[in-house]
Amino acid sequence: MGAEQEMIDRLRSGDESALRQLMERYGNEVLRTAVLLLRDRHLAEDVSQDVFIDVYRKINQLKADRSLRAWLIAMTVNRCRERMRRASWKRLLFRERLEEEAGAAIGPGSEGWAVSATIQSIIMALPLRYREVIVLHYYQDMAIADIAETLDEPEGTIKSKLQRGRKLLKTSLVEGGWRDEALFEGQSNS
């Protein structure tokens, strides 16, 4: 029996030490994914805790052919989507205040962007539909088929989202001081 299957069985029997072990193994990954998707550390911490509580409660729903990690990440993405939906309602209610805050933020093309741009800040600035695939591809190192399964979307959709997202990401990275290797080599040769 594999270590993962053993952990699943222990979780099914209500073993709390298995839950701790699960958090030690995947806790950081879940939290970091949530931070990148939500752009808010505190919300991401709440989401991470909710995800592990959900796993403990719903472990019987885990299908035999699905890996525990993939299930955890899918739950994290879904929880983040739920939070984002709630946040958009709030945005609708407190529009003015948020618009003021957005005006003061550093975004792509702004003066402070090139200095302060980190990969996470660039990813966080992407629209959610691209941010999800970019996080799963670059941070979770997932293949297109796995992303499609996690987000429950067709592979073709994921492919085009990833293509568009990568383009946006790379444009922002260039603005943040990154270089296109081919371009740079071309310049140094000339």
Added chain:
Amino acid sequence: MRRYLKDNQIRKALNDEMDDVRLSEAQMERVLKHAKHMPWWEIELRIPWSAAAAALLLIAAIPIAVWLHLDQVEGEPSILAQQETKQDSLIAMGGGLYLESELLEGWSDSDD
């Protein structure tokens, strides 16, 4: 150091940046505490197929049994007929309404 737009470099840089984001011991404790004192309505139970099927059959059987019982009661005319014969009737007489039983009080067949 020059940074290039290669996937593995982007991935590595992202991992390095996210390194300080960690699930703390306090957060893990909070999760464990919640798991330990989970309210009963949050607990999911695994119901075996056989038990679920038996429960469904039972739920379906109750209305059928009630319907069959009612059908049986309706099919016994003697009870209803008896009730009908025992019912008192109203009689209009001299501008007033009287119960038949009141009028016949004291006028039994034996008095004739």
